[in-house]
Amino acid sequence: MATGFIILFGLTMLYLAATSRIIAHIRILIVQGFLLFLICCCGMEHNNWLNFAFLTVETLVVKSIVIPWFLYKVTKKTHSNRDVAANIPHFYCLVIATLILLGGFLASNYYFSSMKMIAPIYFGVSVATIIISLWLITIKHKIISNVIEFITMENGIFLLSLSVSKEMPILVNMGVLLDVFIAVYILGLFVNEINKEFNDLEVSHLSDLKDYEYND
Amino acid sequence: MISTILIFPIVACLLVMLVKKKAFATFMVNAYAIIHFICTMLMVTGIGNKSVPYFALDNTNSIFLIVLSLVFLMVAMYNTGYVRHLECSDKKLCHYSFMILVFVLSMTGTLLSTDLGISWILIEGTTLSSAYLIYFNKTKHSIEAAWKYVFICSIGIALAFVGIILLNISSGAVNSMSFAELYRHASEFDLMWLKLAFVFMLFGFGAKMGLAPAHFWLPDAHSEAPSPISALLSATLLNSAFLVIVRVFKIMELANCTNYARLMLLVMGFLSLFVTAVFVYHIKNYKRMLAYSSIENMGILAVGMALGGAAYYAVVLHLIGHSLAKASFFLTSGNILELFETKRIKSVKGLNSADSKTCWLWVASFLAICAFPTSLLFISEFIMIKTMILDKHYILCGLFVFLLTIILYGIGRVVIKMAFDELSEDKAKVVEKNINKVSILMYVPQVILLVLVFTFGVYIPQWLNEVIKLAVGTF
Numbered sequence: 001m002a003t004g005f006i007i008l009f010g011l012t013m014l015y016l017a018a019t020s021r022i023i024a025h026i027r028i029l030i031v032q033g034f035l036l037f038l039i040c041c042c043g044m045e046h047n048n049w050l051n052f053a054f055l056t057v058e059t060l061v062v063k064s065i066v067i068p069w070f071l072y073k074v075t076k077k078t079h080s081n082r083d084v085a086a087n088i089p090h091f092y093c094l095v096i097a098t099l100i101l102l103g104g105f106l107a108s109n110y111y112f113s114s115m116k117m118i119a120p121i122y123f124g125v126s127v128a129t130i131i132i133s134l135w136l137i138t139i140k141h142k143i144i145s146n147v148i149e150f151i152t153m154e155n156g157i158f159l160l161s162l163s164v165s166k167e168m169p170i171l172v173n174m175g176v177l178l179d180v181f182i183a184v185y186i187l188g189l190f191v192n193e194i195n196k197e198f199n200d201l202e203v204s205h206l207s208d209l210k211d212y213e214y215n216d
Numbered sequence: 217m218i219s220t221i222l223i224f225p226i227v228a229c230l231l232v233m234l235v236k237k238k239a240f241a242t243f244m245v246n247a248y249a250i251i252h253f254i255c256t257m258l259m260v261t262g263i264g265n266k267s268v269p270y271f272a273l274d275n276t277n278s279i280f281l282i283v284l285s286l287v288f289l290m291v292a293m294y295n296t297g298y299v300r301h302l303e304c305s306d307k308k309l310c311h312y313s314f315m316i317l318v319f320v321l322s323m324t325g326t327l328l329s330t331d332l333g334i335s336w337i338l339i340e341g342t343t344l345s346s347a348y349l350i351y352f353n354k355t356k357h358s359i360e361a362a363w364k365y366v367f368i369c370s371i372g373i374a375l376a377f378v379g380i381i382l383l384n385i386s387s388g389a390v391n392s393m394s395f396a397e398l399y400r401h402a403s404e405f406d407l408m409w410l411k412l413a414f415v416f417m418l419f420g421f422g423a424k425m426g427l428a429p430a431h432f433w434l435p436d437a438h439s440e441a442p443s444p445i446s447a448l449l450s451a452t453l454l455n456s457a458f459l460v461i462v463r464v465f466k467i468m469e470l471a472n473c474t475n476y477a478r479l480m481l482l483v484m485g486f487l488s489l490f491v492t493a494v495f496v497y498h499i500k501n502y503k504r505m506l507a508y509s510s511i512e513n514m515g516i517l518a519v520g521m522a523l524g525g526a527a528y529y530a531v532v533l534h535l536i537g538h539s540l541a542k543a544s545f546f547l548t549s550g551n552i553l554e555l556f557e558t559k560r561i562k563s564v565k566g567l568n569s570a571d572s573k574t575c576w577l578w579v580a581s582f583l584a585i586c587a588f589p590t591s592l593l594f595i596s597e598f599i600m601i602k603t604m605i606l607d608k609h610y611i612l613c614g615l616f617v618f619l620l621t622i623i624l625y626g627i628g629r630v631v632i633k634m635a636f637d638e639l640s641e642d643k644a645k646v647v648e649k650n651i652n653k654v655s656i657l658m659y660v661p662q663v664i665l666l667v668l669v670f671t672f673g674v675y676i677p678q679w680l681n682e683v684i685k686l687a688v689g690t691f
Contacts, residue, residue: 130378134371143363150371157378164384170393171381174333177340194363197356206360209436211495211504 002042003121009035009159010101010125013132016152017097018090020082022075025148026068032155033064039162051173058176059158067151071144080144088139097132104128122163129156143194143206217255217264218271218328224251225321232314238306241313242299248317249292252324256285260683271328275686279532280327280459282683283539286668287451288320290661294547295444297657301554312352319345319448326456332380332393335460336373339424342453343369350441350449361433361440368433369424376420382413383467395463402470410471417464418480425457426514428487435495438507439559443550446503450510451543455535458517462691465521474524482522482612488515489619496626501559503549505630506542509585512623513538516597519616521691523603528691530599532684537592537669541584544665547658548577552634554653557646561630566639570647571654575635577662582631584666586624590673 009032016028037059040052075081088096108124133153137146154175161175194206228244235241258264259273260282266273273281295316299309322341329335343366351362380393386409390401423430438446468477492512499505513534520531551574556564567575587593597620604613639647676684 137371146367150367150374153371154374157374157381160378160381164381170333171384174337174380175377177337193351194359197359206363209357209360209440211435211499 002039005035005038005042006121006125006159009039009155010104010128013101013129013152014094014097016149017132017136018094020090022080022082022142022144022148023072025145026071026075029068029071029148029151029155030064032152033059033062033068036063036155036158036162039159054176055172062176062180063155071148074144078144080142093136093139096135100132100135101125101128104131119163122159126156126160126163129153129159217259218266218273219268221252221255221324222268222271222321222328224248225317229314229317232310232317236306236310238299238309241310242296245313245316246292246296248320249289252320253285253289256281261679267330270331270334271325272330273328274330274690276462276690277327277459278683279536279687280455281324282680283455283536284320284323284327284452287539287543287665288448290543290665291444291447291547294447294550294658294661297655298442298444298550300655301653312349315345315348316445316448319349320452323452323456327459330395332383332395332398332460332463335463336376336380339376339421339457339460340370340373342456343373343424346437346441346445346449346453349445350437352442352445353440355440358440361436365433365437368430372420372423372430374420375416375423379413379416379418379420382409382416386410386413395466398467399470402467403472405467405471407471407473410468411473411476414464414468414473414477415480418461418477418484421457421460421464422484422518425454425461426488426511427484427518428491428511428515429484431488431491431511434511435504435507438510438546439501439503443503443546443553446506446549447543447546450507450546451539454510454514455539458514458535462521466691478522478524481518485515485518485520485522486612486615486619488512488518489616489623493619493622493626496623499626499630500561502552502561502564502630502634503546503559505561505627506545506549509545509623509627510538510542512620513542513585516600520596520600523600523607523609525603525607527600527603528688529684530596530603531691532687533592533599533672534596536672536684537584537596540665540669541581541591541593544577544662544669545581545585547662547665548574548581551654551658552578554658555647555650556643557650561634563643564634565637565643567635569639570644571651573659574654577659577666578631579635580666581662582627584669586628587620590670592669592672595673 012028012032012035016025019025037056040055040059104124104127105121106124108120108127130153133149133156136149137153140146140149158172158175161172164171225248228248232241232244255264259266260278299312302309304312319342322338322345325338326335326342329338347362347366350365351358383398384393386406387398387401388404388406390397390404392398419430423433426434438449441449465477465481468474488511492508492515496505496508496512499508516534517531517538520527520534551571552564552567553559555570555574558564567578584591585593587597601613601617604610604616
């Protein structure tokens with residue numbers, strides 16, 4: 001059951017690579033949060049109830065409600081609907097993302113299947129998610145897209161930490177801290193402040209500080 | 217003692233937020249600096265308890281803590297003079313002091329923690345608190361700098377977390393992240409996963425330490441932050457991240473993966489030197505120039521770690537020397553900024569006629585950082601070059617000296633021009649208007665730091681030498 005959800009989780013990354021509407025990206029975050037919740041429910045042994053309750057609240061409330069809701073508010077306020085200026089056409093984005101995902105599956109199955117500590121499917125999908133997110137960060141032009149991709153990367157890391165949760169539940173809880181980190185700072189302070197100062201959320205506005213020119 | 221260091225700032229933060237007075241907030245920062253220094257000195261000399269659960273003072277982190285304590289004390293002293301003329305509300309200044317306390321607390325925690333997980337969390341804490349401090353001036357540029365800082369460092373921290381997960385996979389049945397446990401079982405670790413984990417952790421914590429190619433946040437953040445904060449960032453924050461790398465390197469050493477780890481450190485170290493040599497030459501902003509010099513020095517530390525053997529001793533000396541000299545350099549740059557109201561190199565000329573004390577501090581800080589004898593950095597770089605020659609790494613040695621010379625020329629040219637060119641009339645008026653802003657408290661800390669750097673080059677007190685030797689032994 002968990003395997004199915006993990007594959008679905010991997011597929012959401014393809015959708016993210018193929019679309020340009022910010023609102024669709026936010027919906028993907030909700031879906032990912034919910035899938036992570038389902039993976040937690042299916043894949044974990046429930047002998048530590050406190051830890052389990054903590055994880056479900058985190059995935060269900062923080063990942064699928066609080067962060068997307070906040071991002072939604074920011075998009076409304078800044079009227080940023082699309083990230084149209086990506087450097088690469090969407091078709092190629094989709095192809096590259098698919099190749100990375102395929103690479104993740106193949107690598108984990110061929111090379112790491114002998115490892116007892118970690119299920120290949122967890123490893124493959126989470127590594128592919130991290131790489132796709134990092135790559136998308138480099139090609140997108142809006143700050144809000146960068147934040148969304150940062151969150152998907154963090155979701156990938158969360159998935160990876162779930163695979164070792166039986167041995168080290170504390171690792172998963174540390175992963176949760178990353179979420180709080182995003183919620184407090186990247187969203188709460190900067191997106192608002194940058195918006196106040198620059199009127200829209202284009203990355204290109206944030207390239208004033210240079211080595212060879214003096215702009216202060 | 218150790219609990220005092222960790223609990224006092226929490227109480228101080230609460231008080232600062234309750235009282236909400238400018239003078240009280242600054243007083244609390246000073247009080248913490250003094251208590252921090254006293255507690256550190258007592259602990260190092262063996263008085264008071266040295267460990268509580270998850271935190272302990274051991275041979276490795278003693279020297280890091282002494283440096284942090286000393287630099288923080290000096291910065292706090294400078295800060296008292298600095299905030300006196302700062303035009304901002306009581307509330308804003310309280311937030312500023314609050315964040316300084318949190319920032320130093322998280323750095324102290326990172327240094328003292330005996331657990332990789334706790335170190336990671338506290339490194340994240342340093343990003344949270346220092347981002348506000350970088351953004352303190354609330355200008356377009358400070359937002360840009362803070363955004364880059366938070367974004368790059370949080371990606372770094374996230375990747376370091378991947379490294380920790382991979383380390384956990386490699387460690388097999390060892391379900392602990394305490395350094396002592398990891399060291400004990402290091403020889404049983406799965407090497408493939410361990411190597412992968414090291415790459416992620418080196419890149420993640422290396423981003424925080426300012427090693428190229430993840431250094432892009434550093435020049436922006438250091439140049440846009442208020443000067444006392446730039447000094448803290450450069451002289452203490454980078455060291456905290458370095459300590460985590462040292463500890464992870466130790467795991468690699470015990471697991472017999474030393475050559476692999478050394479190669480990675482060597483590449484990142486030389487890349488940092490190369491980046492600085494390329495960029496420092498054309499720079500237009502003197503605070504950015506100092507920031508690039510920090511990247512260079514972090515590169516030297518990485519190269520020293522990669523060399524091993526006698527170079528470990530050089531690494532510790534370099535760490536002390538760089539922190540003290542760079543703190544002094546950044547604080548003096550704060551004086552120049554106060555006097556001339558600009559960070560543009562071309563607009564600052566005739567420092568000598570404007571304010572001779574600042575001018576000589578500026579030149580002396582430069583001499584300290586460029587390893588002019590008897591600066592401590594001279595000894596450390598000399599030992600490193602000697603180690604390279606003895607180990608027959610002639611090409612590396614040549615490259616090392618070549619890159620350092622370019623950087624020295626780049627910085628030296630700017631410093632001398634700023635110090636001894638002729639002061640224009642309109643700038644003289646600006647300086648005259650601002651000269652009262654620079655109080656005696658904004659000179660004394662640099663003098664103390666520089667005296668220490670130049671004295672340690674010829675004489676290191678017995679007790680300090682013991683601490684350094686113990687630290688080198690654990691590397």
